[in-house]
Amino acid sequence: MRRPEGELDALARSTRHAANRADPADPADAADAAGSVDRADAADTAAECPGGPDRAPVHSAAVSRLGAAHPRQEGPTDLRLVPPALAAWATAALTLDAPAEWVIGVVAICLVVGGALLMARRHRAHVPVPDRAADGPRTNGAERVGRGTPWPRVSIAAVLLCAAAAAASAGLHGADLRRGPVPALARQYAHVTADVELTSDPRLTRPRIGGDHVAPTAVLLNAEVRRVKKPDGTVLATRAPVLVIVDARSGPSGGGSSRAGSGGSPRAGSEGSPGAPGGGSERGVWLSLLPSTRVRVSAQAVPATVGGDRIGAVLRVRGGGPPEVVAEASGVQRFAGRLRSGLREATDGLDADARALLPGFVVGDTSRVPVELDEAFKATDLTHLLAVSGANFTILLALFIGPPGLAQRVERRGLAPRLGIPLRATALVGGALTLGFVIVCRPDPSVLRAAACGSIALLAIATGRRRSLIPALATAVLLLVLYDPWLARSYGFLLSVLATGALLTLAPRWSAALQRRRVPPGPAEALAAAAAAQAVCAPVVAVLSARVSLVAVPCNLLAEFAVAPATVLGFATLATAPVAMPVAKGLAWCASWPAGWIADIARTGAAMPGAGVDWPGNWTGALLLAVVTVVVVLAGRRIMSRPRIFLAALVVFLLVVVQPPPLTRMITGWPPPGWRFAMCDVGQGDTTVLAAGDGTGVVVDAGPDPALADRCLRALGITRIPLVVLTHFHADHVAGLPGVLRERSVGAIETTGFEEPVDQAEFVRRQAAARRIPVTRAVAGQERRTGHLMWRVLWPPPSTGPAPEGPNDASVTMLVRSAGLTLLILGDLEPTAQRALLRSPAAVELGAVDVVKVAHHGSAYQDPDLIRAVAPRLALISVGADNLYGHPAPSTLAALRAGGATVMRTDEDGAIAVAGAAQGLRVARD
Template sequence: MPELARRFTTVTAEAEVTGDPWLSRPRVLGDHAAPVAVLLRAEVRGIEDADGRRVRTRTPVLLIVDADVPAPEERAVGLRRAAPPSAGAGGNRPDGRAAWLALVPSTRLQVGGRLAPALTGGDRTAAVLRVRVRPKPRIVAGPNGPQRLAARLRAGLREATEGLPGDARALLPGLVVGDTSRITPELDHAFQETDLAHTLAVSGSNLTILLALLIGPPGLARQAERRGLAPRLGLSLRATALFAGALTLGFVVVCRPDPSVLRAAACGAVALLALATGRRRSLVPALATAVLLLVLYDPWLARSYGFLLSVLATGALLLLAPGWSEALRRCRVPPQPAEALAAAAAAQAVCAPVVAVLSARVSLVAVPCNLLAEVAVAPATVLGFAALATAPVLMPAAKALAWCASWPAGWIAGIARTGSALPGAGVDWPGSWAGALALAMVTVAVVLAGRRLVRHPWWCGVLGVLLVLLVTRPAPLTRVITGWPPPDWRFAMCDVGQGDATVLAAGEGAGVVVDAGPDPALVDQCLRQLGITRVPLLVLTHFHADHVAGLPGVLRGRSVAAIETTGFAEPADQAEFVRREAAARHIPVTTAAAGEERRTGPLTWRVLWPPPRDRPPSTGMRVPQAVPPPWPGGAGFEPDGPNDASVALLVRTGGLRLLLLGDLEPPAQQALLRSSSAAGLAGVDVLKVAHHGSAYQDPELIRLAAPRVALVSVGAGNPYGHPAPGTVAALRTGGAVVLRTDRDGPLAVTGTGGGNGSVHVTRGN
């Protein structure tokens, strides 16, 4: 298989699906969003190349199914799909993507496509198979009985949670059975930032909670006065053990018997056994035995970071947490909080070096976020599993249970969002094994110092206050220490890579945002550093992905009064994305047109471009029924593409005159020079250079604007050569100071402007 992949051979393959399908992450490539595909892990059982040579094999591959691939035909008798995960239909066939997402593990497929090498060496995937439209994919055998039952239960849970609030609807299936199909990239980022990502996957704690519900407090498991459901049902110890075994087996089937679930079941059982017997140290050999058996079952686990983290966390609970809990109790911490704090701190201390290798980041809020979330994990899990079991027989009761579970699930999501929104939620760290070793040494030093400091409450209080200040980073204190942003800033250009995101100061905590960049996390971080909590207006100059894909980051935790866009609704998928995000938050969307003037706080601005449409532009704040229709050709100008339909603004603030040109190219720039607005463009203080400083600029417009400062938003090492040397030279020849985000980082403009005034630009850190 790898040899065929190296030759990019076209083959016909029979493959068995081994995991739940999922959608690829949205990515921005240049100015457009990469198409989202369905991904499936499968095992190829037979393959035929173009020469007719057939080979029987058992080789793991990754299937990539693009949006235009039709749904697989069902030719086997008695095939039934589970209800698809929450995903819209895609491609030319409205049922294609949903049908692929609904495939159940153990389903046999026959597909044609082209093989390609796996992206990373040493991975458990031998090759990548991109499925083609021809020959048409078909199902040759349906899933086995246990997988059909598991799919029915999982589909019932999805149906029961359908009417819940957004975060609970997305999170509850993940907490219960590891179904993350509804988790948005924004919510996933919040869980990653707070080290709560383990709650989105099935872990040993899920099984431990269920078994504890059955047998009661683990310490009483072998005693006559044991609690839980088993003694109330009259079950003997032997019957309880058998029932617990059946429960564990059902857990594995429903949550899919892949290695990660088997790992969770084994490690969760070991942790429960340790608590039940009270002989934690003697059970380290039991943990080692479980690890050995799992690695023998699936040798690829030896290369799995997830497996390593699970083993480390379980080992920390067995070896470190008891001693730390005892030390906290000696310092008069109540027993239950002491155990919870010791468990969270021990797991974080041991796992943090490995997490740093994966994310090049260390979370400073992981322990408190895990402590706060832990109180809700058990009720959410128990109620979620109750809804799962009830859904096939009594859906109204399942929906009621899911509604009850939505409260703790919403609490967990709220903790993740709140923690990740803190300015100092994490610090960057070298993402290498040398960095992991350094972090391990720092952790040991902190633990040793903590053993001494715990005896001095005053020092603990002082360090606690300093940690809170480091995490919250109050804007006045941060400004004094770092100098960013300057206290009287008027205009800021965020460093969002190859894209645009700028902010105009509109009062305390308020800013008019112009474009959102390609990455929600980067624009959100920039706005947090600037202290922006309220956005009177968000202007999206045009619908290219490098200007609008970061929209969720602008909306995250901020009130946005309105969104203004261009009337040229192309690319259509990004225009629809903006409309959908705005509608979900009930934000009105209006269309900009030349001649429109507005004011908010110290800001006034005039729309210079695009020209008026055939019908007068809307100046109110009513929500249109949809994104504006394609350009009707107003004012005799027909744009050649989205760039030439960009919204361009002339802004006045504090004496400064700023010209923001979006991504206008020479045809639109020349038309702007011929318009009635041209006279007001002469001698601006600041120019936001069009189209990331590309070579496509009209020299006459640069000469007329004659900016004192020219700012270029551009990504480091971009493949387009932005900014073009000729454009930079033309700006400097006209007397402009040229600054660019790829070299200078985020930029903030202050000053009074005008002939006798001054303009200052501060570089961010």
């Protein structure tokens, strides 16, 4: 299966996702399909009953919202379109990369067998049916179907014909990746000059920590090659889908991005990302390009290393200046770009969260969403809100035509009846609204899904035909797969269909069950929708993230109240920005309140210690989770009928998620009472915490991951930090700073005076400035105390001394004392600086210590004289499991143990805490 767009980032690195936007619970797509609900039974029956409309019986489901009516009152579900849709889906997924002869064979067999079945049915239709009046009552049509005469054959024929159509479409789309000159040139790793037409917005790869540095980001563009010049000078016209990776130079400052908001706004930053490039210079020009723009690039063609996606080759553009534009974007795209640019301008003055989220809610522009907020949305399964899925379009349709359940009634609500627009004219205007939605939000898969479902709803309004919800969903799946077979391998498409199906089948029943247990209708429908979508989508999400969220349902439930106002006000801002910017800014300010509420929900949910559990990230794990979900649902039905047991289960669940520190300490023993020092398990990086009183601690280094740093500090109960010491500016020591600062009172940040790498030093200053935290420099000889904790800076020497050879040798080195225990923190000092430390005046302070934080993750670069001089009783090594650097080195471990030290390492022991006093040192592991 094809993973979501983020996997193109992975292709750019190796040539994540494995990140982007699989909308795990997209309830709105179901609401899109809900527009195809039957024309109100009251109106239809009124036309058929001779007694007139006043005497027409009204079906209860016709006047109720989705999920409000008892599902069994609506009769059996029409499932005839489901098998053809599933057949087309499966066939497209299997034949996209199949050989041509296999595709032709599948198409031929399906057509022949399907046609034969239809002909056989036609022949049987002319066979006279004997009159059995003399023998008994005449059988009706339903009985004939039950006896299996014509309809099963028609159904099988429909399945085969749809499979044939899907195979033909998939075969043609798949052939685009193999035929023509571009794939051949990619296999030769040839350097080419190509004219490419952009088919998506430019976006940046996610900043990624690679050891002590942040891997450089690049601009990614989906495009089609229209003209290629081979190395021998031959020019060929072609049409091949490619991924363009531009290693352009960045501007002076800004943030990284996952997706750039094109349309004259080159600043596309993920504010708060370490070392994230800005939007100026060449990169900013690339990021400002619009879809349908044609540019000429000189690039190296390489094969696509990630299969299952619509990429015939990868074109790597290495610098070379700004793009050479051959043809400007179309007028429609330029207009849409101006709208998106106006939205960004209108949100410029808002706080960081609203500024980041509003463009995402409206047009899917996530370029300003910082990494930590994006991770919070993933941890709480709220990413579908940023995917421009059916949620946005459904809200617009509901605003215009009214709630789907009432859209075809005389009592219909919405703007259309208030403006006096007739019913069928409403469908036409809705169609124009659908087209505009697709253009402005770009024809991405999630947008096409929403538009397809919405179009079915509008067709139902225009024709007045009564359709059930499941056939509408099946029709949307069938049409989308035939139009774009690559959706058959899209996890986002799978999740959207699963969520929609759950909302159409499970949610009404669960809502009715909750209402029978005296839950009010509104909360019952919302809770049933969130729970049903999560239940069916969780196994697939587990495959993608290897984690199961325990807070997804409550977070989606709480966010639902803010989604509609944020989206409606956001679209109003988009529409008014080109003509009245002050009004647009006022609307954006109003929208910032619900947007901020959603951000707070995501951060709060993700910060819960029990927000999620790790799970096998494969299809076996998905099957296991599906079984667990069924068991939980069945058990939940029994528990809900017993209030006391239900209340007890709810309390247990809350305790598991919240994990109050006193209870956690009582059960797990972590952190141990009276702990003095703690080394967090943050992977390949460093974070050390020095206890300074109840809920107070000095933090030395922040590690590479904000989430891991925040999780460790929460487990330790740290809420106040008088000082954060960053030993040096390598990414594995500073990139997690946002997690350290999150929701904590911080007095100051102290750093080394050697400000390299420059981009990460700037990142630290931006983080401090955003929170108004002063930044100071550590110099040898400084002494500080807080509570019972005191420390002395031993290194680096004053700036008048010799310049260090690199960031590692400029690491802040501290000798810490607490309750008689001594701890030596060496940062990442290498042998040259270690020997200089031994010769410095600070060496007088050294002597034997109780605990040493081994330099540079236990690498082989250690000075044996320093190890012998400090003679630690306990050596702590912060290191990531299965790291690529061979840390810790066997020679370093042997030297430490030879000196009598007990060695503990985070990759094997997890987080480590030291407690007790000099006479009785105790060690605990998390």
